[in-house]
Amino acid sequence: MRSLRIRRVRKGMSLKHAQGSKAAMRVGVPRALMFYRYYPFLKMLLEGFGCEVVASPPTNLRIMGMGTDLCVDDICVAVKALFGHVRHLEGEVDAVLVPRLVSVEKKDYDTFTCPKLIAAPDMVRFSFPHLPPPLEFVVDVKKAPFWWGCLRLGRRLGVSLRGIARSYAAATREQRRFEDLQREGLLPEDALKRMENGNDGPPPAYASAERDVTVAVVGHPYLLGDPLVSKRLIHWLDSSGARVLASTMLSRRDLEREARKLPDLSWSYEWELLAAASHFMEADGVDGVIYLTSFGCGPDSLVTEMVRREVPNPHGRALLDLVLDEHSAESGVRTRAEAFVDLLRHRKRARSREVEKR
Amino acid sequence: MRVAFPHMGNAYIPLRALVEHVGVEAVVPERPNRATLELGAKHAPEFVCLPFKITLGDCMNALEKGADTMAMVCGMWACRFGNYGHVQHLILRDMGYEFESLLIGREDPRAVWEKVKRAVGGGAFRRLLGAAAVFRAKAAAVEEIESKARFARPREERRGDTDRIMERYLTRVDEADTIRRVREIRRELREEFSALPLRDDDDVLRVRIVGELYVLLEPSLNFDLVRRLGAVHGVEAQPILSTYRWLLSPLWLDPFLHVSSSRARRVSRAYLPYVLGGEEHMTITGALDAPRQGFDGVIHAYPLTCMPENICRTVLPHISVTRDVPILGLCFDEHTSTVGTNTRLEAFLDMLRSRRGRGRNAKELEAEGVLRA
Known part of the structure; x- marks a missing residue:
């Protein structure tokens, strides 16, 4: 049959x-x-x-x-x-x-x-x-x-x-x-899990607002949401004690607000990433931005340049380009995630010391 | 105003004529080579496609030569090419070059026209019409030279004759300043080519080259594929795209081009029903038509990470099997070497030759009545 x-x-x-x-x-x-x-x-x-x-x-x-x-x-x-x-x-x-x-x-x-x-x-x-x-x-x-x-x-x-x-x-x-679940600060993967299991458990640790540094990850949902492809980037950021925000957590309105600062772009999803990067560069409480791409991604090869050169960065925030492919190793991503969080922590401490001196 | 535009094959000849007949000075950088590519690759994003890198190097050469306006064709497509101009100019400005951008297709056409008018002064529109006529004449002349050379090269008696004629006539067309002069040159060209001694054996292999436009047309990127196939291997190579086609089809100056590209869209719809923004319809149609048009095989040339051509690569094996046409994929990036490409070409051509021999033997044997029994 x-x-x-x-x-x-x-x-x-x-x-x-x-x-x-x-x-x-x-x-x-x-x-x-x-x-x-x-x-x-x-x-x-x-x-x-x-x-x-x-x-x-x-x-x-x-x-x-x-x-x-x-x-x-x-x-x-x-x-x-x-x-x-x-x-x-x-x-x-x-x-x-x-x-x-x-x-x-x-x-x-x-x-x-x-x-x-x-x-x-x-x-x-x-x-x-x-x-x-x-x-x-x-x-x-x-x-x-x-x-x-x-x-x-x-x-x-x-x-x-x-x-x-x-x-x-x-x-x-x-x-x-x-x-709505994603707007509340859940990554796509966790939001899907919660919808399937239906439990209203405690929010995941990476969303906690009490942590000392905040990292915003900008990338396609299919990279962010897939732990094997992203080599558990979110986990490594989480375990080094950072609060994680992601571009998938932003609402359409947040993105539209950035429109006039940005060039026209024919790729809708890449435009969203550009707007998300621009949002996180200015939003309060963000210390650094990670732009996640995969090797061979056509649009991202150009959009990374736009994020680096064209998106306004008034607070001088740190930006890390992370390129993934099927050969990347977990340890490589882990080292970079930890180093980035350390860097942000040092910067923050140095800045607050400067403010005290004044 | 000193306008510069990136190279693509012999497109600089009609483009220079267009710019100069409008009444603006044109800056034409040197023909790109490996050094240009390396220069561009140093400053370009890591995994962007190859044409971006080489045209970026080209723009730097032009700016060093004193250009103050960079022209580039842009658009809102799904392919990356539409955003080249914008991102390249961002990179060039960050490197410290100062120039004005002329992004045709991205900026408001009226704004572009205002810029041109400011540079030219009175009578800009009349001049533009005249320039367009010269542009079309020169594009057609270049096309004729190239197509005659493609045919003659594998059949020439003395190796190098065709290239000598081609070089001489390209320079003459470039230097001609009126349409009448271009027409005279074309007449002489036809005489010269018909006087060229050719071997008349009918054993020349014919290969269709499909793929990404820039890699197809720029000899410095594809290791001079068409010329090499003709002169070294004695194979007639016919690219599916030409400079003439690329320059004239968006301008509605040749209705025939529209008929053929709308046919290509129609034919390729069974394989790729939606427009991807590149030359995917020509690639698919070229491969489908190859056996009917008498080609022995198809070479698919594309730059690394090219989106539309990579999608075609998932379709081409299917066409190769169902239409019984051999297809060789050649991927180009700044690390591709001449030797590697050459080895693969030789193996592919050997295979084509033995295939053709087998086909003819079968026919001969059949004629003798051996195979039937």
Whole structure:
């Protein structure tokens, strides 16, 4: 039965008939790239559509290794992780969902996400010939509103209009809850955990306001949120006694406020990073900023230069560029995190001594 | 106002004509070489794509030569190229150079026009029209020289004849100051090429080169791929993109270019349905069309970490299998060596040659009735 279902998906027919069987369709969501931004939304939406959602496990060395083997070699580490996760899901699920994010905001000039996000489903489609093509979920806000993509996906899965509207509303609520949790100072990974377990335990130690130095980490959610890719950067900062803020914790309004200081940029997500860096350079109580990128990230190679040279830094805050790839070692990241926190501590002490002298 | 623009293949010939006929002095830096690339790579971000590094070195050369205005084409695309001008000028200003930016496509077009008008004075628009005509004529002349040379080089009787003619005519086109003069030069060029003694054996391998625009067109980056293939290996190499195409297609001066690129978009939609901002549609279409157009193989040249071309790389193996066309990927960065590239080229060409031999043998044998039995 399942092979028949797969064949129908491959032919591009409506899945309505395939759903005739009792078993719900198993849809895999790889834990990479946009997972850390939209997973609660996608999960709720797909469950509303009557699918069983299977998320791949957190990235481990085996997944990363498979991704590195399968993917072209000079692409960023996050795409390699995506390939590893898809490989892991292959065989376990009837179809995978790799969202295609073409543009996510409307501005008075053209905006895009990264080309790799635009073409992610195509890369998966041609690299995994035995997998049925990924379900199309297109976000192209420049051309059609966000819900249009959900409607297309729902129709393709044979869901009624009413069912689509209901799941869309529920998914939007879930996504808002996820974002609110992040605004409260949780990293994407912890926010996801809390949503799954539903406990309101104590806030994590890195969010404590009583610590003596504060480090702001600016980077893509798929780098920040994936401990294997970021080599547990947050953990190392936390264990050296720093309070950690991250770009994912800022609200849209915080970012919009920075707009007039910054140049126009066609990449929406990189513009957010630029705005976040600018916010942390001026916000009260931040001592240093870490700009986290992955090797081979196209947009970031230019945006790092903009952060260094163009973002105003009125308080003379320390900035650390940290470049990650699949070969980086945990100890290297740990040394740099500890050294950076030490540096900030020394600076702070030296400055307060200067103020006392005066 | 002394305007400078980065090099890209022979694009400097029509661009210099455009700037000078508008009535502004053009500063053309030396042709880029490995030293330019190393200079640019020293100051550029670490893993930015190669064209950024070499054009940054080029800009520094131009500023050293006394340019005071840097022109660059920009845009709001998903590819990094659209932001080159902005970031390069940030870096150059931080290095202490002083100049004015002319970011065509990023700044308000009216603001750009005001800058030009201030520099030129009266009659700027009329002059611009005249300059555009000369620009188009020279671009077409350069295109003709290049395409004739590409055909003749692997077939020439005496090695080096084609290059000598090409060099001479490029200089002449560069020095010509009217459209009529350009037309005369083209007539002489055709005569000279038809008088060139060519071998008439039909055994020349034909290779399609696809990939990123700058790497395709700039000989200093691709180790002079087209010329090397022609003169050393005796292979006719046809890049899918040309200077002429890149210069004229955004200006709506040649409708044919639009037909062909919209066809490319249509054909490549089955593989990459969304625009990525680079030359991905030409790469895909070039590889798809190669067997039909009589090419023995495809060379895919791209700079390290190029986003659109890396995405194409996940698609090209599929095309290679389904269309039965061999594809060689050549990645270029500032550490790529001539020898490594050469070894791979030789192996690839040997493979193509044996493939072709096998195909012909099969046909001959079939004609003799051996294979049928």
